[in-house]
Amino acid sequence: MTEHSLWRFSRAFYRALNERQTDQLESILDDNIDWAIYGPIDMFAFLGAKHGKRAVIDVVREISSIVQLHRFDRESLMLGEESAASLMRYSLTPLKSGNPISMRIALFAQFRAGKLTSLRAVVDTFDLVEQVLGRQIHLPQIA
Amino acid sequence: MTEHSLWRFSRAFYRALNERQTDQLESILDDNIDWAIYGPIDMFAFLGAKHGKRAVIDVVREISSIVQLHRFDRESLMLGEESAASLMRYSLTPLKSGNPISMRIALFAQFRAGKLTSLRAVVDTFDLVEQVLGRQIHLPQIA
Numbered sequence: 529m530t531e532h533s534l535w536r537f538s539r540a541f542y543r544a545l546n547e548r549q550t551d552q553l554e555s556i557l558d559d560n561i562d563w564a565i566y567g568p569i570d571m572f573a574f575l576g577a578k579h580g581k582r583a584v585i586d587v588v589r590e591i592s593s594i595v596q597l598h599r600f601d602r603e604s605l606m607l608g609e610e611s612a613a614s615l616m617r618y619s620l621t622p623l624k625s626g627n628p629i630s631m632r633i634a635l636f637a638q639f640r641a642g643k644l645t646s647l648r649a650v651v652d653t654f655d656l657v658e659q660v661l662g663r664q665i666h667l668p669q670i671a
Numbered sequence: 672m673t674e675h676s677l678w679r680f681s682r683a684f685y686r687a688l689n690e691r692q693t694d695q696l697e698s699i700l701d702d703n704i705d706w707a708i709y710g711p712i713d714m715f716a717f718l719g720a721k722h723g724k725r726a727v728i729d730v731v732r733e734i735s736s737i738v739q740l741h742r743f744d745r746e747s748l749m750l751g752e753e754s755a756a757s758l759m760r761y762s763l764t765p766l767k768s769g770n771p772i773s774m775r776i777a778l779f780a781q782f783r784a785g786k787l788t789s790l791r792a793v794v795d796t797f798d799l800v801e802q803v804l805g806r807q808i809h810l811p812q813i814a
Contacts, residue, residue: 593814
């Protein structure tokens with residue numbers, strides 16, 4: 529049984545993030561990858577839609593330059609033949625503030641011939657923003 | 672081939688939301704369902720973790736009392752034997768303001784014997800909060 533492409537991508541991603549070695553990541557990204565981590569691009573320019581391998585490598589380099597990833601817990605996982613969906617919890621520390629952050633992220637990945645062709649990520653961004661700011665944003669009670 | 676439980680849940684959920692008929696939803700929820708839509712509970716008390724059928728019915732009634740759902744687009748879908756993961760885009764209108772809102776939501780569902788036993792939902796909550804407020808929240812540029 530061949531290893532699922534998600535595991536190769538996962539290892540390559542964390543190697544790129546924590547060791548700043550992008551060689552494995554480059555070898556698994558499709559040249560025309562569609563990539564989007566939905567969130568406030570005013571705060572983090574590396575969020576939003578990106579197209580192509582070069583743009584995605586830049587995103588990962590940007591992320592690796594501002595955070596250290598400590599651990600991740602996989603809360604839910606579905607694997608298809610060339611697809612995967614995963615609900616993750618990341619524990620990380622922004623290098624600047626040093627205050628640990630915990631964030632939940634939902635990933636949807638598509639592979640073709642062992643290459644990642646599409647990745648979509650949804651994050652509980654309000655919680656993330658408050659943690660990065662280190663303070664609560666006052667919200668009116670709606671319901 | 673039996674219909675996947677996701678479709679029964681999906682129909683029951685929209686019936687509960689838009690027609691305020693919860694009979695079908697009650698019949699598909701497991702008595703001990705674990706349910707969580709991650710997001711700012713200060714703004715929307717129906718967000719967060721809920722346990723048990725009664726609590727979930729209350730959540731759906733609460734949502735149905737404040738929004739009208741117009742359409743949903745399924746951007747990604749994975750089905751397992753008793754599980755499902757789906758990336759959705761909802762178009763809805765808060766009854767109070769009348770200003771249309773578009774929100775992205777990632778759903779992870781687990782079923783057992785045709786009943787929904789677990790649902791986890793991740794939403795791009797910062798975007799949602801800004802749309803509900805009808806204004807942008809100023810954020811510092813971090814990266």
